[in-house]
Amino acid sequence: MAGVGVYAPEKVLTNFDLEKMMDTSDKWITERTGIHRRHIAEPGTTTFDLATKASRAALDAAGVSAKDLDMILVGTSTPDGPFPSIACRIQNELDAPGAVAWDTLAACTSFVYALSIADSFIATERAETVLVVGAEVLSRMLNFSDRGTAVIFGDGAGAAVVQAAPKGAGFLSWCLGSDGRGYAQVTAGNIEKGAYAAKDAAPFIDMVGPDVFKFAVDIFIRQATEVCNAAGVGLDEIDLWVPHQANFRIIDAAARRIGLPIERVAVNIDEYGNTSSASIPLALEEAIREGRVKSGDHVLLAGFGSGLTWGATLLKWA
Numbered sequence: 617m618a619g620v621g622v623y624a625p626e627k628v629l630t631n632f633d634l635e636k637m638m639d640t641s642d643k644w645i646t647e648r649t650g651i652h653r654r655h656i657a658e659p660g661t662t663t664f665d666l667a668t669k670a671s672r673a674a675l676d677a678a679g680v681s682a683k684d685l686d687m688i689l690v691g692t693s694t695p696d697g698p699f700p701s702i703a704c705r706i707q708n709e710l711d712a713p714g715a716v717a718w719d720t721l722a723a724c725t726s727f728v729y730a731l732s733i734a735d736s737f738i739a740t741e742r743a744e745t746v747l748v749v750g751a752e753v754l755s756r757m758l759n760f761s762d763r764g765t766a767v768i769f770g771d772g773a774g775a776a777v778v779q780a781a782p783k784g785a786g787f788l789s790w791c792l793g794s795d796g797r798g799y800a801q802v803t804a805g806n807i808e809k810g811a812y813a814a815k816d817a818a819p820f821i822d823m824v825g826p827d828v829f830k831f832a833v834d835i836f837i838r839q840a841t842e843v844c845n846a847a848g849v850g851l852d853e854i855d856l857w858v859p860h861q862a863n864f865r866i867i868d869a870a871a872r873r874i875g876l877p878i879e880r881v882a883v884n885i886d887e888y889g890n891t892s893s894a895s896i897p898l899a900l901e902e903a904i905r906e907g908r909v910k911s912g913d914h915v916l917l918a919g920f921g922s923g924l925t926w927g928a929t930l931l932k933w934a
Contacts, residue, residue, distance in 0.1 A: 617931075618680060618745075618779045620901040621673025623666055624655040624772040624888060631767070640763040650864020654770030654889030656755045661771075662696045664705045667751035670773035670897070671706055674747065678777035682710035686743035688717040689733055691726025691750045691893040693804075693922070694757065695719060698812075702751070716743075723802065724860050724921030726750055726893035727774070728792075731917070731929060734778040735787045749775040750893030757804055759820040768863070769821065770889035774897020785934040788914075789846035791839045794925045801827050802922035829866060832920055836870035839918045839928035847930050851875055853914050854930075856903060860919035861885035861895035882908070892921065909933055 630653050631642035645651055657666065667690055675682060690703040703717035722729045727750035734746035751773035758766045780786070805811030805819025836859060844851050857876055859867050864885050871881050882899040891898060896917055903909050911933055918928035 618777045619674050619676070619678025620774065620776045620897055620904055621670050621675070621677050622772065622774040622894075622898050622901045623669035623673060624898070625657040625661065625666070627656050627658060628653050629656045634767055637760055638763050638766065640767060645767045648865070649768060650883075650885050651767065651889045652886045655772055657753050657771040661753055663692055663694050663751050663753045663773075664696055664702050666753065666771065666773035667692070667702055667749045667775070668706055668709050670751060670775040671710060671747055671749055674775035674777050675710075680745060680777050682712040684745050685710075685712040685715045685747050687734065687737060687746040688712065688715050689730040689746065689748050690719045691722065691730045691748070692719060692752055693721060693723050693726065693892050694752045694754055703749075706747075706749070722794075722921060722925040722927070723923060724862065724890070724892045724895065725919045725923070725925040725927045726921070727896050728917060728919045728927030728929060729925070731776070731778065731787075732790055732792055732927065735790075735929075738778065738780050744779060746778045747775060748778055749773065750895075750897050752892045752894050754821065754892060757819060757821050762820070764825060765821050765823060768890045770891050772888055772891040772894040772898055774894045774901060776897060781934045785932045788849070788930045788932055789843040791842040791846075791928045792926070794923050796923065798827070798831065798924035800824070801831070801924060829863070831924060832862060832866045833869045833873070835920050835926045836866070836918055837873050839926060840874045840916060843916065843928050843930040849914055849930065854880065854916050855913035856880055856882060856908060857916045857918065858882040858896055858900045858903065860921070861888065861899055862890050862920070895919075
């Protein structure tokens with residue numbers, strides 16, 4: 617990764633703010649999720665707007681011109697409409713003529729899926745510079761009378777410029793998969809028909825919490841084991857784990873079973889909540905900015921999401 621950039625809306629909704637909106641409390645939210653605050657976009661804000669701001673930040677961090685982009689990939693669960701894609705809108709906004717551009721939807725796993733596509737295109741020499749974005753405005757899909765979901769999610773965006781790494785560095789291994797039998801565990805709108813077919817004008821996020829929790833902990837452990845085995849790296853050689861920020865209890869439980877001290881885990885769910893496809897780049901950028909990532913480090917990125925889907929990669933930082 618040549619550069620990582622992020623953007624989060626200025627408006628912040630604290631647990632104490634939520635206490636005034638629904639039957640909940642700061643204690644209840646913190647104990648169950650680890651979340652204290654989340655950033656919320658103003659009404660009418662587009663995912664495109666957040667994604668573009670994160671993209672510009674990533675290009676600046678990489679020192680790359682938009683005109684050098686061969687491909688733009690956007691992972692999102694909250695597109696502003698069925699089409700055109702946010703990726704094509706970004707291509708136009710950044711003035712990156714000719715770059716291949718499309719959106720990918722794998723819920724919270726979208727950013728890692730998009731990274732894997734970028735890696736494949738670069739490895740096969742079909743692209744040299746790829747912009748990968750994860751962006752969400754999840755607040756417009758929340759029912760603020762449902763404390764089981766409304767307290768969890770936030771809005772934000774993160775982006776990475778991906779280029780070929782020096783020999784021995786870069787993406788070392790992948791673990792990608794899905795299990796459609798769990799399609800009803802995390803949903804938005806009509807479960808069987810889908811929001812579009814059911815003409816659901818305001819689909820809200822819903823989830824089967826206990827089932828998702830068990831799946832998440834198990835899949836995090838499987839991901840870490842598989843990518844390390846494939847790369848010939850020991851679990852104890854992971855210098856930084858950047859997990860999808862779904863719930864601190866999930867992250868903590870998985871880290872303990874993997875054998876990683878929390879000091880080697882990037883956690884910022886307390887500030888942003890669950891931002892779906894944006895959560896991994898938001899956490900990674902913060903870790904880079906704080907000097908927690910250095911050349912030669914083994915960095916594990918791992919996510920899971922609705923579908924059910926999962927994706928992880930082990931990198932050797934260049």
